Amino acid sequence: MTQLKGPFLEVNPDLCLGCHTCELACAVAHTRSQSLIGAVLSGEALTSRNQVLQVADVRFPTQCRQCEDAPCVKVCPTGATFRTETYTAVNANRCIACGLCTMVCPFGAIHIATVKVNGHTKRAATKCDLCVDRPGGPACVEACPTKAIRLVVAKEVIQSARRSTAERYLEAIRVQRELQK
Amino acid sequence: MSIWEILAENLRQGVVTLRYPQRVPPPARYRGLVQIELEDCVGCASCAYVCVSAAIHVTEERETFCWSYDPAKCTFCGRCVDACPTSALQMQAECPPIYHCAGALAVTYTRAYPRCEGCGKPFKVATQILRQRAYTEVSGEVETLLRLCPVCRQKEAIKSMVEARRIKEATR
Amino acid sequence: MEAKLSFFVHLVRYARGRSPWLFHLNCGGCNGCDIEFLACLTPRYDVEQLGIRLEGSPRHADILCVSGPVTRNTQAALQTIYAQMPAPKVVVAIGSCPASGNVFADSPSVVGPLEKFIPVDVYVPGCPPRPNAILEGIANAIEQLKTKPVTGIGGKSHA
Amino acid sequence: MPSWFALLIFPGFLYAVPMGWLMLWLERKILARLQSRIGPPFYQPFFDFIKLMTKEPLRRASGEDIFYLLLPLLALGATVGSLTLLPILPSSASAVGDLVLFVALVEVAPICLVLLGFLSRSIFGQVGAIREATLTIATNLPFITALIALAYASGSLRLMEIASNAPLATRAIALLALLFCLPIKLRLNPFSVANAEQEIYQGALTELDGWRLGLWELTHAVEWVALSGLIASLAVPWRSGQAILDAILFALLSLVLVVVLTVIAGATARLKLLQASRFYWRWGFGLALLALVVSLFL
Incomplete structure (x- = not known):
């Protein structure tokens, strides 16, 4: 029995328009100037950590599920990806852009992108950090015009102690397939 | 022990020299040339990152990556072997060969990235060792998912989520 | 006459292979290779079995053994010493440093690698190489030494 | 025995050169064995010589060139010449020369070495030359005093007569004093400051190259052969009268001396110049003086 303390972002596909506003908001929220114009003027690269994708007729932003026992943390050779109390974080300073995390993430939610760290540009892993440093909470939640994204703080999720979120997700897939049959 | 006793002891001991072509075999854990098992390499360039003397370089193209190694620059410290997350590198337990032209031992291997089973895009794919490190048990689902590129994995996630909602509503 | 000459040439080549004298030069290395090189003189390896003598003067030497990346301060000495060695001579680069600069490459005080300044005949890779490997490198150098042209006492070429 | 035979065949060139090479090899081999090493192969000095003779000579200033040619040749010639005076056979050529000539000829090689060292204009060469000169002076006092004692005791300067007539006590003490002088004259270990290969790069030999060094090695x-031969031939008063037997006895005695000197060299470390000089003036000269006193009173 373990308590899932961490919050994660949940999307309601019925409400999502696929307008990419969350992507833009995410990218802007992770620039230094916190504004689109400022970022463009200072030449900072705009990279979003969530991606709106279309599968059949469903449009949907995907981002990191903040796995508790995350594969990306387990394979990171430098300890750049690590698990905090609330979420799975990346320290871009320590990242060597080896891409092992992108290889093992079951959601494909982590990417290698060009970021600016301590004044110099480098390649590093980027992923959703739930905008922990932002006073107003996640930027995508704030920006979504239809309020399709919301921050869920699960009170108590009963799961196997050793199973990671990713494995729970995989088990869910298996259950679905069995149900479909 | 006086010098005379030492000389007498040496004479008594006899010749300890190895005749030239004879050699002391290197120990089992001797660090010789670095060798790569290309099938196990994922192109993460951790080895190039830790290499103190820049003997290893990994260059990435769109569809391929090159792993190049110049023993002339190597310090034979073994950091690359320690750093390799997929155990693709190992060191020969024998002395590197003598050579006569600069750069004669340098090697470059090129490997094409595996292609995504969904969209056919080349991408870095996790090897078995990596999967075992990332998951407590590597199920068939993990295998299939990790053979897809990150974008296809995202799409797969969307699909299953939509499916889950649909089933949930249907059962309600 | 021809037969005599060829006997002379063979004798000289054979003699060269049997008595290579070394001059050892550290061009700013870390001393690791030097210690391994000196290990070749110990009773265990004993280079004297190949007729090798470690000489103090480059004038007496046939084989120049260089260790270390060539630093700004040693470069002039290296070239002088190479020029001071009388003609059939070969150069052995011991360790990774003279071959590439190794960890010292791109340092502002390092001007190497060695081949920029003098022709190198044999490279012994390793950091440092084992005494066995150094011996093998010197044996290779001896083979190279034998193939160099034979000159008579007056400096006239015979072959 | 004709003098050309003594000069060219025995104990001259044809005997001395292979014997000298054998001695050089024996010295290196014994030293190696004392250190548990395998040492150089038997033919080593011969191939060293061939190799050195066929190395390309360096161009030198024309004024110097003649000295670099003459001095090694002079040293070689004088040392081979000194060999002809050794009283090995009953009919040896010592009739044509005596002790004074022998000392003069043996001293030519060190003088040539000093000159070569100064000629080199290299700091190591000059330091080596100064040390060589100092040690030559230090060693010649006991060397000549011991020879004078022998000559006085036997009443003649002819080496043949010294060998047969010298009384036992004087002969023993004087030969011990002469043995004391050998390491320094052969530049062997406890007294090898003059050609220290580690500190001053073989001193006066630093700038010699190719065949010049080869000639020097031959010298x-x-x-x-000459210096060990002096003691070997003076040690035994008895001559069999058969040339071959005497020659073999002489050669064996010389080789025994080589072994003794090498073992001493292998067991000792290099002394400083002052220590070496003091040793010779105190112990070497003291022993030679004792020989002189003994020869005066017996």
Whole structure:
């Protein structure tokens, strides 16, 4: 029995328009100037950590599920990806852009992108950090015009102690397939 | 022990020299040339990152990556072997060969990235060792998912989520 | 006459292979290779079995053994010493440093690698190489030494 | 015995050169064995010589060139010449020369070495030359005093007569004093400051190259034969009268001396110049003086 303390972002596909506003908001929220114009003027690269994708007729932003026992943390050779109390974080300073995390993430939610760290540009892993440093909470939640994204703080999720979120997700897939049959 | 006793002891001991072509075999854990098992390499360039003397370089193209190694620059410290997350590198337990032209031992291997089973895009794919490190048990689902590129994995996630909602509503 | 000459040439080549004298030069290395090189003189390896003598003067030497990346301060000495060695001579680069600069490459005080300044005949890779490997490198150098042209006492070429 | 035979065949060139090479090899081999090493192969000094003779000579200033040619040749010639005076056979050529000539000829090689060292204009060469000169002076006092004692005791300067007539006590003490002088004259270990290969890069030999060094090595080999031969031929008063038997006895005695000197060299470390000089003036000269006193009173 373990308590899932961490919050994660949940999307309601019925409400999502696929307008990419969350992507833009995410990218802007992770620039230094916190504004689109400022970022463009200072030449900072705009990279979003969530991606709106279309599968059949469903449009949907995907981002990191903040796995508790995350594969990306387990394979990171430098300890750049690590698990905090609330979420799975990346320290871009320590990242060597080896891409092992992108290889093992079951959601494909982590990417290698060009970021600016301590004044110099480098390649590093980027992923959703739930905008922990932002006073107003996640930027995508704030920006979504239809309020399709919301921050869920699960009170108590009963799961196997050793199973990671990713494995729970995989088990869910298996259950679905069995149900479909 | 006086010098005379030492000389007498040496004479008594006899010749300890190895005749030239004879050699002391290197120990089992001797660090010789670095060798790569290309099938196990994922192109993460951790080895190039830790290499103190820049003997290893990994260059990435769109569809391929090159792993190049110049023993002339190597310090034979073994950091690359320690750093390799997929155990693709190992060191020969024998002395590197003598050579006569600069750069004669340098090697470059090129490997094409595996292609995504969904969209056919080349991408870095996790090897078995990596999967075992990332998951407590590597199920068939993990295998299939990790053979897809990150974008296809995202799409797969969307699909299953939509499916889950649909089933949930249907059962309600 | 021809037969005599060829006997002379063979004798000289054979003699060269049997008595290579070394001059050892550290061009700013870390001393690791030097210690391994000196290990070749110990009773265990004993280079004297190949007729090798470690000489103090480059004038007496046939084989120049260089260790270390060539630093700004040693470069002039290296070239002088190479020029001071009388003609059939070969150069052995011991360790990774003279071959590439190794960890010292791109340092502002390092001007190497060695081949920029003098022709190198044999490279012994390793950091440092084992005494066995150094011996093998010197044996290779001896083979190279034998193939160099034979000159008579007056400096006239015979072959 | 004609003098050309003594000069060219025995105990001259044809005997001295292979014997000198054998002695050089024996020295290196024994040293190696004392250190548990395998040492150089038997033919080593010969191939060293061939190799050195066929190395390309360096161009030198024309004024210097003649000295670099003459001095090694002079040293070699004088040392081979000194060999002809050794009283090995009953009919040896010592009739044509005596002790004074022998001392003069043996001293030519060190003088040539000093000159070569100064000629080199290299700091190591000059330091080596100064040390060589100092040690030559230090060693010649006991060397000549011991020879004078022998000459006085036997009443003649002819080496043949010294060998047969010298009384036992004087002969023993004087030969011990002469043995004391050998390491320094052959530049062997406890007294090898003059050609220290580690500190001053073989001193006066630093700038010698190719065949000049080869000639010098040859001279050194002949020096071994001449100096060990002096003691070997003076040690035994008895001559069988058969040339071959006497020659073999002489050669064996010389080789025994080589072994003794090498073991001493292998067991000792290099002394400083002052220590070496003091040793010779105190112990070497003291022993030679004792020989002189004994020869005066017996």
